[in-house]
Amino acid sequence: TTTNFIHGVNTILRYIARAASVSSFYGQDDIQAAQIDQWLEYAPLILSGSEFEAACSFLDGYLATRTFLVGYGLSIADIVVWSNLTGTGQRWESLRRSKKYQSLVRWFNSVAAGYGDALDEVTSAYVGKRGIGKSPAPSLKEKMPGLKENTSGHEIDLPGAKVGEVCVRFAPEPSGYLHIGHAKAALLNKYFAERYKGRLIVRFDDTNPSKESNEFVENVLKDIETLGVKYDVVTYTSDYFPKLMEMAESLIKQGKAYIDDTPKEQMRSERMDGVESKRRNSTVEENLSLWKEMVNGTRRGTQCCVRGKLDMQDPNKSLRDPVYYRCNPDPHHRVGSKYKVYPTYDFACPFVDALEGVTHALRSSEYHDRNAQYYRILQDMGLRRVEIYEFSRLNMVYTVLSKRKLLWFVQNKMVEDWTDARFPTVQGIVRRGLKIEALIQFILEQGASKNLNLMEWDKLWTINKKIVDPICGRHTAVLKEKCVLLTLANGPEEPFVRILPRHKKYEGAGKKATTFANRIWLEYADASVISVGEEVTLMDWGNAIIREIKTDNGTITQLVGELHLEGSVKMTKLKLTWLSDIEDLVSLSLVDFDYLINKKKLEEDEDFLDNLNPCTRREALALGDPNMRNVKKGEVIQLERKGYYRCDVPFVRSSKPIVLFAIPDGRQKSTL
Helix, strand or coil: CCCCCCCCHHHHHHHHHHHCCCCCCCCCCHHHHHHHHHHHHHHHHHCCHHHHHHHHHHHHHHHHHCCCCCCCCCCHHHHHHHHHHHHCCHHHHHHHHHCCCHHHHHHHHHHHHHHHHHHHHHHHHHHHHHCCCCCCCCCHHHHCCCCCCCCCCCCCCCCCCCCCCCEEEECCCCCCCCEHHHHHHHHHHHHHHHHCCCEEEEEECCCCCCCCCHHHHHHHHHHHHHCCCCCCEEEEHHHHHHHHHHHHHHHHHCCCEEEECCCHHHHHHHHHHCCCCCCCCCCHHHHHHHHHHHHHCCCCHHHCEEEECCCCCCCCHHHCCCEEEEECCCCECCCECCCCEEECHHHHHHHHHHHCCCCEEEEEHHHHHHHHHHHHHHHHHCCCCCEEEEECCEEECCCCCCHHHHHHHHHCCCCCCCCCCCCCEHHHHHHHCCCHHHHHHHHHHHCCCCCCEEECHHHHHHHHHHHHCCCCEEECEEECCCCEEEEECCCCCCCEEEEEECCCCCHHHCEEEEEECCEEEECHHHHCCCCCCCEEEECCCEEEEEEEEEEECCEEEEEEEEECCCCCHHHCCCEECCEECCCCCEEEEEEEECCCECCCCCCCCCCHHHHECCCCEEEEEEEECHHHHHCCCCCEEEECCCEEEEEEECCCCCCCCEEEEEECCCCCCCCC
8 A cells, every 4th residue: 555645635625726737726825825724724614503604794795805715816715615605505505595695696606607517526525525514613703814704795886887898097106105095095996997807007197206216116016016906007107298298289279278477376376366367368379489498498488387278267276277287307217307397197197097098087085176177177188088986085093194294204214214113104004013904904894985084093903903813923021121030949940841832722823832940030010019928820831829029129129939830720810921031032122103193183274293292112122932033024923911013123143132013903002
């Protein structure tokens, strides 16, 4: 007989998936492979027992915005869940007919239509013999770490959209890194492109060379990739500069635009009061002459701008002859010093939307008053109509999202850079410890609501906790400041090591080696609440009785006690974290953060500089268990009784501390 057989349904499925030519079968990367492993492990459990219907509800919410369970193609996760549903027989069929779980049924039917014959064989061979439903089902909260149903219950519709004919665009300005507000726009565009099987264009609105750079372009693309947004093409408004200039000149010739040299403040005042510029009725020849001066960047040209000739009496002030073109001598990050004039966003955006075939332009509702301007400019240009679809801007408490204000923090060294963990940028909040799945869920739960909401960070961090808690490894740290040595008189004569799970409910977190010795470190805060004769619990070891507390000028310097391992942990008030006094302990720097501003919501007339938080970063040194040498950069762990942390700087050498950033859990209030 041979010993080279592989055993177990999941093992065989993984082997087939790895060997298959279908790239999505076992995920596109390690993260997707891990998600597939979760489905393999939990699918037989979540679709059996008394919570079958609750599991279907969970799956229905999860599939509300997805075509497949993991990634963008069929994987063995889909096969296993589909087969288990089929294997429940009449129980599933009755739910399927009830039309109660439309997203789940849509997914089930889609998989059946594409792969039905092959899956029927899998079902009869795999599900039929296993007897689904015999395993005890855990509660839904334990089943799928990190996945949560979409509680909104409604799909979002685009007006007039047809499947296969939709084209949307995400158009950031490359003048900063993407922040959480941009993430909402990017993810909504992704949602609609996928829902209607359409195209998604990423277009850099690079019309202001004074603020833009290649650094921002590169990092915006990095952020888009981090968000999991798949796009069809990347374009730049600067690709269309020649055509935009032609259009501006055409409008001047048609009398639909004119050159104005009114000073900026006077122009603003005249627009507010509905007063026409003295240049409004200049001849086409005069306008073309000044336009040439602008294009050449002459001294006379730099005094001028191009304005649309719309309606100076319109109650909607955005229609009162908006500016289309301005001079700017700064070199452009892509085209250098080729141009001296640049289009405004109001002029370029509708033009490029129409040229690129965009059917629906998603804009936040703060631009509502400018929608009429957008449509009027398209009309004057003689271009087809592009539908605007509004959604509410995402505003967060204690947070500024203006790139101008964020740039101030960077330039004034109030933060490290755009990736600082106090920043609301995608890279900043990921560095703080937020999982992208949590951000996506947070945003999709809001949908495309047009209501202006001030959102709490706590809600986002609560979602994040539900993702990290079931899978992150547990470790121990003791704050260095005034830490106290507890000597156990009857402790082990020689230190010994036990191999313990890093997570008691999740094997995938791996193992850790814990050293037990007769001298152990406790935090001063714990030592200060212990009484002589009190029995306490040393976590992962057992009980101990404190016999003596030594002090020096009122400060506790040492504790003496003895192990009482037969004691009941249920009877003790104090459950203490501890570390054996050994050379292998590592140095830690525990970093906590607070909001950059100290007011929940800044009103329009308030200056953020008047509301700066004086203390936004606090660092505490600690001792950590030796296993933390293996914690990788970016890994999330839990320090027992302290909370969740993300590793920002991993172990390099003993003299350099491991840097851990505290991750909010949605409940703890900052104490800085």
